[in-house]
Amino acid sequence: MAIVSVLQLALLGAVIWIIRSVYRRLTAKSCLDNLPSPPRKSYLFGNLPQLFSRHAWDFHKDIIRHYGPVTAVSGIFGKKVLYVFDPTALHNIVVKDQYIYEESPLFLQFNGIFFGEGLLSSLGEKHRHQRKILNPVFNINHMRHMTPIFYRITDKLRDAIAWQLKEGPEEIDMLNWMTRTALELIGQGGLGWSFDTLEKPELNPLAEHVKDLVPTVAPLFLLVRFIPFASRIGSPAFRRRVIEMFPNKLVRRALAISDALDQTSKEILRAKRAALAAGDEAVSEQIGEGKDIISVLLKAQMNASEEDKMPDNEILAHMSTFIFAGMETTSGALARILHKLSERQDIQAKLRQEITTARGDRANIPYDELVSLPYMEAVCRETLRLYVDSSYIACPLRNFHLTPLSYSPVTTLNRKTTQDIVMPLSTPVLGRDGRTITDIPLDKGTDLFIGVLGSNINPAIWGEDAEIFKPERWLSALPESLTEAHVPGVYSNLMTFLGGGRACIGFKFSQLEMKVVLSVLIQHFHFDLPDKVIYWNHAGVQYPTADRASERSELPLRVSLAKSA
Template sequence: MAVSLSVQLGVLGVALWALRSIYLRLIAPSPLANLPGPPRNSYFFGNLPQLFNRYAWDFHREIIHKYGAVTGIHGLLGQNMLYVFDPKALHSVIVKDQYVYEESPLFMDFNRIFFGDGLLSSLGDVHRHQRKILNPVFNINHMRYMTPIFYQVTHKLRDAIVKQVKTGDQEIDMLNWMTRTALELVGQGGLGWSFDSLEEPGLNPLAELIKSLVPTVAPLFLLVRFIPFFSRIGSASFRKRVVESFPNKRVRKLATISEALDTTAKEILHTKRAALAAGDQAVSEQIGQGKDIMSVLLKAQMTASAEDKMPDNELLGHINTLIFAAMETTSGALARILNKLAEHQDVQDKLREEVIAARGDREEIPYDELVSLPFMEAVCRETLRLYPPPLTLNRKTREDIVMPLSAPIRGKDGKEINEIPVPAGTDLMIGIWASNINPAVWGEDAEVYKPERWLKPLPESVTEARVPGVYSNLMTFLGGGRACIGFKFSQLEMKVVLSVLVEHLKFELPKEEIYWNTAGIQFPTLGRESDHSQLPLKVSLVKSA
């Protein structure tokens, strides 16, 4: 009876929310209704099906080129939303007024369910406190400690692929290798843990589960919008039973992924604590030799004041967040770079020449030299500019606020708009990709892949725009208080892997079309219809190697 009542209350809550939404639209027309934007396909779904599907590239382009840097879009039940990539407006959203524009309840509840109480699911003072504790293990000095670990992992990767192509070129799923490698890099460098020996081709069960999260959840864009309601119904055990028996295999798959992450995180935390309790010798004998992020964090916890100590639920949340965020985004970025190198053989050759010259007769390129290689940096920046892993991120206003604009826009009524009154409770989308390819900032060739643009001073339109991203005038790693805390960790991973692979291996495109899907975090498939994420490339040995 209790279960039945909980379900009924949940359904009633959704119905009341829908009725309230319609009522508010009728009695109080939004000031956002005058903004230019695409027509909605239906009153109930608005533009959401056009935004949240695997083939949404053209719709995003339409917003960028037809409607402008602050566009009005439609959500559920006629809800007025914003799509923003105006630099001054973005500065307000992610820096100046970031505590007014906070993560949406949907985003927070989804992350809390899957990853626990880590950085992705905390707000306000809790989030600031977590970052304060975590920041020291992501600084440059600590990255220098990580470099030898990254090289050790990547040399295993290189040897395994070389073994595959020793007798001739092969078509190899490089997304699989990049996923396994990124998981092992974050395992050893981040957690002092080994997930994969990287000795033979094959699948890593945990990596495959994590990699399937985005393709699994992407088609559920409407269903996941009810997570905030569902997360408040009944107990955690009740919600787990509901999900496990839900008549949709994708929902049941999400439960499997969540449980695998939770089990792994608990095992890692228990093992790390046991080593610390056993003394310095036990820590030094572990993977990472106590220099990994989690070991450093746990050591700091031992001497931290009561207010700076993290409870276990937060530590587990950080482990889950690190595993997913570092593996999924870095592996996707590396796969995209290899894809572009396969498309542009001249870029690949030039990068290989730079790496060979920099390494010389040494075993590896030291940290400070590696991160300073100009063409390597140009390739990484250009790929991350054109292909940021997420195209958009969501925010929701906590109170009424006025959004400033870099340049006036013209409303549907023909009048000029110089600033936008944004009501409390407004959902908006930060246009990460849109900002990175904004022709008003990057010029008419904004969508052209040109690494060499980074080898000379950037146009004044870029520097004067003051895009508030934390990385290279880009929004790829966001900015402000919720900027990606591990972006230097990710950059180092990418550069170590690229420096080792391109010196020894040549990458070419396969015969079949590779399609990159836009859902959530980008992922490649063989053709447009496949649900299986993969990146098959033709791989061969470099003759000089």
């Protein structure tokens, strides 16, 4: 009886809390009330189902086209959330006042649970310290050392696809191959570890875990809201035991995925440490030849001062992050490019000609020449501009999520103000009461979405053809309106890799991976569309399906040997 009474009291308390929260939301005045705002679809979830459904593309573009660079959308219980892609506002959010516009607690704690105490779950001085230690392993000289490793992996991919074509052209799921290749690229180049020989037809078990993370967590969006509260209950061991006993198979599956990432990272770290202890010869005999990111980091750690050394729990967190982010985002971006080249045979032919000429009679194109190929760069930039999946990992909830992932291909990123602040605008907007708004006073605790896609296709700065896939735009002078806007992105006037202190630390690594893979595949194979209609689902990490209704991630393309092979 006592237990029942306690449960009843707990339930009553929860109901009272919900009623009070709803009442406060409905009666509270917001600093965003006067901004243009689309009608909300739901009293409970506001515009969130429209923003984060699989089919959210039209809603995002409707905001961009009809509501402008600062819009108020409705969140849970009607709470106003700022949707912004005004260039001056973005500069203040991600650069000038970046420590006032912080990641939300939910975002940080969610990533802390899955990936540990790494870049995705740290703030302030700790985040700056982690980046200071990691930055040297992502410099250009280190990328040059990665290039031969990337080519060896991609040559194996080429041979595997060629084997599938021994009887002639075939329809091949290129997303499967891009996923496996991306995991092996980050495995060998990032961790000095091989996950996949690219010889067997099935995915590596770890790749299966990583691919399952997003769809496993997606249906749990209501439970995810309680992470900040639950993280304060009991010890870590107690919380783990509760999760193990939780009567939901998705929760237990999410725990298994997190464990697999953690255990794999620990196994790799033990092997790396053992090789370093055995001397330079043992290191050079490892996969990656001691040039991978983790080996370089561990060597630097040996000579670093105590205050600059990174504890093992943070190293493990970075390793888990690299595995997830490096696989999901790079594979998605490569799949997007192959799909666009299948749609635009003229662009595919022009790119193949550039690659063939640059390669000549050599086995591969050297690093400096590869990264300087103008049309290759134009195709990559245009894809990353139009089809962002931001290389900046958001909270990975695929079908519906309440806060967006940090490593690009996302359309929005979430921030919360830590104090009252006035946000300036580059272009005044007309308020709902008819007054002109030149800046927006934001209260402490205001939630906002950074409109990555909105910035990348903003017609006011990119021109009237902003939504058209046109690689040639990068081969001539960019519009003056774009250069004068001073978009604060770290890469090519784009917000795809974000900017400021939380910009994607691995964007050069990702670009090199993409260019190596494309230089080999486009040289040897011709890609064409299948009979099916490929649909790209809007998500924290976008993914293709063979039609709009399908739940299965795949990219079937018609593949044949190219004449230049």
